[in-house]
Amino acid sequence: MPSDRLRVGIISFAHVHAPAYAVALHQIPGAVLGGIWDDVPERGQQAATQYETTFFADRELLLASVDTVIVASENRGHREHVLAAAAAGVPVLCEKPLATTLADAQAMIQACEAAGVALGTAFPVRYSAAVQSLRTAVQSGLLGETLMIRATNRGTYPGGWFGDPELAGGGALMDHTVHVADLLRWIWQREFTQVYAEAATRHHEIAVDDCGLLLITLDGGLIASLDPSWSRPVNAFPTWGDVTMEVTGTGGAANLDVFAQNVEFFGNARGRTEWRGWGDNLDRLLLEDWLGAIRENAPPPISGWDGLRAAELALAAYRSAATHLPVALPLS
Amino acid sequence: MRIAIIGAGTMARVHAAALSRIAGVTVVAIAAGEIPLATVEIARQLGADLHASAADVLARSDVDAVIVATPTDTHHTLVIEAARAGKQIICEKPLARTLEQGEAMLAAVAEAGVKFGVGHVVRYFPEYAAAQTMIARGELGTPGVARLTRGAGFPQVADNWYADLQRSGGVVLDMMIHDFDWARWAFGPVERLHAQGLTFSGRAGKDAAMAILRFRSGALAYIEGSWSYPSGFRTTLEVSGSAGLIRADNQKNSPLSFELAPQAGAAGVAVPSGGLVEDPYLLQLRELIGWLRGGPSPRVTGEDALEALRLGLAALQSIRTGQPVTFAA
Structure with a gap:
């Protein structure tokens, strides 16, 4: 060696x-x-x-x-x-x-x-060339002032300990809030000021939430939504899930689909369509x-601080889902 | 059946064109204070009279029914007057600008004993109708998360009434109302709603909003409307459930599109095609007019329209106050 x-x-x-x-x-x-x-x-x-x-x-x-x-x-x-x-x-x-x-x-x-x-x-996901191009577009003003962001990090239910509230510390919201949370902070260079969330268990017989929705506010009043649900059908969906963002600004709109680079495979043996990714290895x-x-x-x-800020959004989302009220960030 | 259209804008022309394809129906009049040339031309083709005011057509004894396709804040007065004149009525969505107006309209049509349909046309878009049917049949199992988005550029009309929140209710009452209505149709009554948006931000030529709904059944929905795109019109529908996922996207599902070479001095234009022999506006009028003529009840009632308006107004309230709205059982 x-x-x-x-x-x-x-x-x-x-x-x-x-x-x-x-x-x-x-x-x-x-x-x-x-x-x-x-x-x-x-x-x-x-x-x-x-x-x-x-x-x-x-x-x-x-x-x-x-x-x-x-x-x-x-x-x-x-x-x-x-x-x-x-x-x-x-x-x-x-x-x-x-x-x-x-x-x-x-x-x-x-x-x-x-x-x-x-x-x-x-x-x-920060290492996606598409994400980095979007970040450049936002920060250079190509899109003008950002008006609204619609994001998703939907997936299939991973199974195993992900359904154990003790080991996972939560469900879909804990698993799938943080990637997009980090992208929002990193692309727009702003911190979260508020979140409202709903969480529910609708797709699987498990002890944690398997779906939810977040409405997020960042510094300066920038608004965003996030869908962190494990809502992709495990047996039927052609891939594990997605990370997407639709951004509208005063100067135009952008659509990000981080894992869009797939070869579609219609294989008789599998009986369902598969998306075989060919994008960069992030x-x-x-x-x-x-x-x-x-x-x-x-x-x-x-x-670690970036990790804390992203996890904090998930934790605040759980607090909102429990109280049915918007929760201010940072959590004290 | 002899029908008059009150209003002379885009929707009046859409309805006139659809009515011309329904057997046994005649468009006898179009009434509006100002009638654009495009509408004058359609009236000429259909042999319809032009009137300067709604009162003129309501006074005509040869008018069986009226279609109200005017700015939102005028629906209330026109529908009540039409009911008092004994006309059957089809009114564009949203039902009204305020809940009080909507309730007064339903009371007036009930008192007059006239039929009253509301144009929540999304229920007649085949992909939305198919999704509702699949959910009702249980093909998705337990419904989980619905996602409904609707986006376009800011509507450009002569007097810019869409920009006046007091008249139109903005993107929430004009665009999101469609998806509020569809979601109620698919998932039943709503327990709680929270929304945020640009509606009260005072931006000229931009409006957009996003709402989260929780239904009494436990299902969730994300509903977004935007008038902040540079151009185009896009809708997406997705519903997940314990047994599967359905989704539709009007841009991906378009059977025909053109990309035309730029003309001298002009940019190329992408022109989507409707791609249906009978478009949703015609399907809607076939069902509503069939009902006016004694056929089966339509899939949308006046009460449905009032409930969709209730959700839209709650979303506006949530955007304004920053607080969720909970609905009594």
Whole structure:
């Protein structure tokens, strides 16, 4: 192993995104998958075999063997694992949502700051070339003043612990609010001031919300809506879901469909249409940027603070859905 | 059946053209204070008389029914006068500008014993009708989230009455009212509504709003209307449920479109085609006029129109106050 390669560990394969990170790490010339730890040893061992790396039965030994670590556990475990990385002095990239409570998110940020350890949040959608072009268009004034944004991050129900309120900290709103929340903050460079939300369980027999709707206000009165529902039929829909934004401004309109780059496949064997994506690998771009920052000892490209702000919108949305009232942000 | 049209704008022409295709129906008159040339031409083709005021056609004993296709704030007076004149009535949506006006209209037609239809034409758009049928049949299982959007440029008319919120109710009462009505048709009564929008922001030539509805059944709906696009007209419909998802998009589902080479000095223009032998406006008038002639009841009642107006006014209130509106059971 060349010494200039960064060794990247993965803590837990509980999250559905973990395999994509492992695949991407194999594709990045400057990185090597340095090992896997999992609180479910069989799952971790299986992943280590599949991705040709070492399974560590002891998380601290993994942390001692890598240059940086990705936390891809159940949402509820993020705090514990990030704090362990901070204690070990290992820069840590945390899967979204950063945390399921503000207290957890604050504790994670503080622990990493105190230890002088970089904390990043995994928002790969920022790395879409289409998203970056929209950001340029908005910030350059091509669309004039933005009047309204209609966004979606709809998906299929991921199953497993995503339906467990204890491990996931919520349902569709917790899972699918944060990507668009981050895009809104990043593209428009504004913070949230208010959210109103409805949440419901209508599609699946589960103990968490599987659908909802948010009306969002940002600084300056900019208004946006978000649909974070797990409303794509699991068996029939041609792909996992979407990230979309329709933006209207005084100078025109823009339509963003981040995962529109598909080959449509009508296969008799499957019996349903499939969309095979051919767009850029956003997970790889995210990891390359993260590793570049680690290498140069630069601040994380997408910080823990960014993760907290996005999670805060989801938490405020839950508060609104429970009270049936608009909730002001930031939460105190 | 002999029909007079009150109003002489775009919708008056749409209705005149549709009526000309219904057997046994004659457009005998068109009445408006100012009648544009395009409407004069249609009247000439149909052999319809032109009148300067609604009172003139209401006084005619040879008029069986009237279609009211005037600015929203005038519906109230015209419908009540038409009812008192004993005419059957078809009125454009929205029913009225205020709830009090709408209630007075329904009381007047009931008192006069005349039939009263309201043009919530979206129920006659085949894709919206099919979606309602599929939901009613249970093909989607338990309905989850409906998404209904409707967008265009700001309407350009002679006296710019759409820009006067007191007359038109803006994009909420003129555009979103369609989707409020359809959503009630598909999902039943609404429990709670919250909305935000540009309506009271005082922007000339721009209006847009977004609303979240929760139905008593537990289903959710997102309804958006916009008059802030540079051009074009777009509608989307999506409904998810425990057993499946349906969606329609008027731009994607258009069977014919042209992209014409730019003419000297002019930009190229994309021209969508309706693509139906009988468009929704004709289907609507066939059903409503069939009812006026003793046929089966139409799919939209005056009470439905009043309930759609109630939702629209609640959305305006929510935008203005920043607070959700809860409806009594």
